Amino acid sequence: MSDMTHGLLNMKPITLGMEVCDINLNEPVSDEIVEEIKKAVHKHRILVFKNQGVISGDRHVEISRWFGEPESTFYKHPKSPHPDVFRVSNDEDEGCRGVGRTGWHIDGSFMEKPFSYALYHMVAVPKKGDTVFVPLNEVICSLSPETRAKWERLYMVSDRRMAIVHPLIYPHPVTGLPTLCFHLGMTEGFVYDHGSENQRLASIPEVRQILGEILKEIVKDNRRLVYAHKWDVGDFIISDNLSVGHEASEESQYKRSEVGLRVLHRVTVEGKWKPEKNMTRNVQV
Numbered sequence: 001m002s003d004m005t006h007g008l009l010n011m012k013p014i015t016l017g018m019e020v021c022d023i024n025l026n027e028p029v030s031d032e033i034v035e036e037i038k039k040a041v042h043k044h045r046i047l048v049f050k051n052q053g054v055i056s057g058d059r060h061v062e063i064s065r066w067f068g069e070p071e072s073t074f075y076k077h078p079k080s081p082h083p084d085v086f087r088v089s090n091d092e093d094e095g096c097r098g099v100g101r102t103g104w105h106i107d108g109s110f111m112e113k114p115f116s117y118a119l120y121h122m123v124a125v126p127k128k129g130d131t132v133f134v135p136l137n138e139v140i141c142s143l144s145p146e147t148r149a150k151w152e153r154l155y156m157v158s159d160r161r162m163a164i165v166h167p168l169i170y171p172h173p174v175t176g177l178p179t180l181c182f183h184l185g186m187t188e189g190f191v192y193d194h195g196s197e198n199q200r201l202a203s204i205p206e207v208r209q210i211l212g213e214i215l216k217e218i219v220k221d222n223r224r225l226v227y228a229h230k231w232d233v234g235d236f237i238i239s240d241n242l243s244v245g246h247e248a249s250e251e252s253q254y255k256r257s258e259v260g261l262r263v264l265h266r267v268t269v270e271g272k273w274k275p276e277k278n279m280t281r282n283v284q285v
């Protein structure tokens, strides 16, 4: 059942986000529709376009330019169709393995300005191999007052050389809704009350406890908040990277010989905003 109440876009709700119907991304999309898509990404966090056939690397990058400059910080696999397309696979001859498996995260948390959007296109689907997403505002809103108060004081320190520090909770730069900047597999530590006179580095056991607590909050109540996207070949997903956490499911790494080939193309769009506690809202994307 589709719902026509979304302006120019024909969309139907899915567990997290919206499926956008009647758009062929391989054909030119009018400026008006692009504007609607950009608004819808912030409102719904994830937009799923089904049955898109084969989206070439050039077209994938062209679509990502609706949102800003594509930015690639990753290893370039020889089979990638474009230097800005990250090719992920369960077969190392086909793409990079083990991507997104160190823990729940947003992409680019190690950068001063984490990636703003991620655009995924599924090229080959194995029997099992979901990507799992979680809406971060809902995670925050479901915290107990004690946990929320603690998280509000925390800042993550990335494990990369630059040791970038980001507030764990901050207002999303476009919607203003509280969101998380985090990476459960690439965090060196946490600082309490960063920049204040009470600033204190969390101890190693505390860091472990905090990372475990974030995981527990994401998957609590039998993964009530989690949306597992079961891919079909030709799916195209646009996500507001700052408002959803994600990871590749364990099954995504199962061997090609057991479950078949998995190939996912991903383009990330440069970060435009440095997460800050007192962020001003940006109407323009």
Ligand SMILES: O=C(O)CCC(=O)C(=O)O
Binding pocket: 088, 099, 100, 101, 107, 130, 131, 132, 246, 247, 248, 249, 252, 264, 266
């Ligand atoms: O392979 C996947 O399902 C997602 C991997 C991931 O985290 C990413 O591409 O950013």
Ligand SMILES: [Fe+2]
Binding pocket: 100, 105, 106, 107, 246, 247
């Ligand atoms: Fe990722």
